[in-house]
Amino acid sequence: MAEPGLPKLRGVLRLGEPLARHTSWRVGGPADRYFEPADRQDLLDFVKQLPPQEPVLWLGLGSNLLVRDGGVRGSVISLHGALDGLSRDSETTLWAEAGVHCARLAKFAQQRSLAGLGFMAGIPGTVGGALAMNAGAWGGETWREVLEAEVVFRDGRTAWLGPEHFGISYRTVIPPRGFLGFLAARLRVSPDDGSHARATRESLARRKATQPVGRPSAGSTFRNPPGDHAARLIESCGLKGRRIGGAEVSTLHANFILTDEGASAADVENLIQLVRSTVKQQTGVELEPEVKIVGEPGANP
Ligand SMILES: Cc1cc2nc3c(=O)[nH]c(=O)nc-3n(C[C@H](O)[C@H](O)[C@H](O)COP(=O)(O)OP(=O)(O)OC[C@H]3O[C@@H](n4cnc5c(N)ncnc54)[C@H](O)[C@@H]3O)c2cc1C
CATH class of the missing domain: 3.30.465.10 (Uridine Diphospho-n-acetylenolpyruvylglucosamine Reductase; domain 3)
Known part of the structure; x- marks a missing residue:
């Protein structure tokens, strides 16, 4: 990407990097360009070299991201291991x-x-x-x-x-x-x-007891609607344990969707839709995803 006269990039630049490697759900298709800057200056050099219309997606630990199976067009900037001052x-x-x-x-x-x-x-x-x-x-x-x-x-x-x-x-x-x-x-x-x-230690212990820590998820899938809890609504609709392909509504915490090895982003997104429509039908409440859903659908959504 560097044009003559522009600084040479020092970080990791990969084409077609599978984003399943970089999301906590372990699903997601490839990024056209994936960049891990070596440091802050390298990141700024990369940004200055971006074509004006290039779509950009930032990636932290991918713990709140559903990347669709067709992947992400444009550039992904991952701060994993960089900018850690x-x-x-x-x-x-x-x-x-x-x-x-x-x-x-x-x-x-x-x-x-x-x-x-x-x-x-x-x-x-x-x-x-x-x-x-x-x-x-x-x-x-x-x-x-x-x-x-x-x-x-x-x-x-x-x-x-x-x-x-x-x-x-x-x-x-x-x-x-x-x-x-x-x-x-x-x-x-x-x-x-x-x-x-x-108080922090106690809250961490409570989290371990009430959330499926250690299994691939993106934490709370849906925002809590005003005055209520998404988990309570989902559980009240009998959706705990409901599965589509390799995606499952956690039996421990109903607002968590877990994935098995081999799951696709489409499995997760279809389960999100099923939960939304069931909760809407049974309670009248429209749940909004808290997770960010990005990218293109796969060939067989
Ligand atoms: C087990 C588990 C428990 C969780 N518990 C909680 C909780 O208690 N509370 C809570 O709020 N969340 C929780 N989450 C969700 C998630 O951890 C948070 O939303 C977190 O802030 C996402 O950080 P990330 O670095 O992984 O961001 P990513 O998932 O990588 O990205 C999330 C969004 O932030 C954007 N982004 C990331 N970095 C940058 C940047 N440098 N500049 C601009 N945009 C950026 C991305 O483009 C994307 O839109 C949980 C997730 C899991 C898996």
């Missing part, structure tokens, strides 16, 4: 790059007796994914703790922007015009007397 900026601020795992960030804060980010301990994604999704748990939410986020725009410019530049609500973040992706964040922390760390 993490430090204490001040008494009350941490700086984390977008590729840092949420669990590492939570642990970093806990080891320094800092409260505020414990909710991230059980979220199996990156800071970039948490910023894009406004990820949250146990009453905590990413953007409540963000002082500012560093973004890269489509034209390669970068800027630090406060929350007022984004439309932020439950698991939704609408970025400003020209935005391409998140590079880093400054997050608020406060001194912990030990009670925050204790």
Whole structure:
């Protein structure tokens, strides 16, 4: 892709990379171009070389993504193993790059007796994914703790922007015009007397008991509708254990869809549709997916 005079890329660039290798459901077709930058400068060099109309998909740990079997046209930028800088900026601020795992960030804060980010301990994604999704748990939410986020725009410019530049609500973040992706964040922390760390440990233990941790999933498939829980509605419709191909509604937590080896993205998407239509029919509630569904259908959807 590099034209004469443009910097040579140093990261991993692959054509036709199967995205099933990079999503927690372990399904998904190939990306036309898949790029893992060597570092921040390499990422910016890649962005500056993108053709103006090139579609771009960012990938953290793929823990909230359903990539269809036909794969993704354009470029996928994966921060796996890249942009993993993490430090204490001040008494009350941490700086984390977008590729840092949420669990590492939570642990970093806990080891320094800092409260505020414990909710991230059980979220199996990156800071970039948490910023894009406004990820949250146990009453905590990413953007409540963000002082500012560093973004890269489509034209390669970068800027630090406060929350007022984004439309932020439950698991939704609408970025400003020209935005391409998140590079880093400054997050608020406060001194912990030990009670925050204790609460985090208890919440992690509860999660292990109530969620099918360790089996391929994307966490909660559907958003919770106002005043209710998607899991309660799905369970009330008798859908626990319901299967299509290699995809199954978890018998432990009804808002989780699990995949077996050999499952296809179409199995998962068809099960999502079945759950939605059944819940709509039986309860009148329209469930909205929390997971992001991207890419082209396979040849035999
Ligand atoms: C077992 C399990 C438990 C979970 N529990 C929770 C939970 O408690 N709370 C919760 O909120 N979520 C939960 N999730 C879902 C998921 O972990 C979160 O949504 C997480 O924030 C996604 O991060 P990721 O890095 O994997 O993002 P990905 O899945 O890779 O991407 C998600 C979205 O973010 C975008 N994105 C990723 N990185 C960037 C970037 N740098 N710049 C711009 N856009 C970007 C992607 O393009 C995509 O649209 C769970 C998932 C699993 C598998």
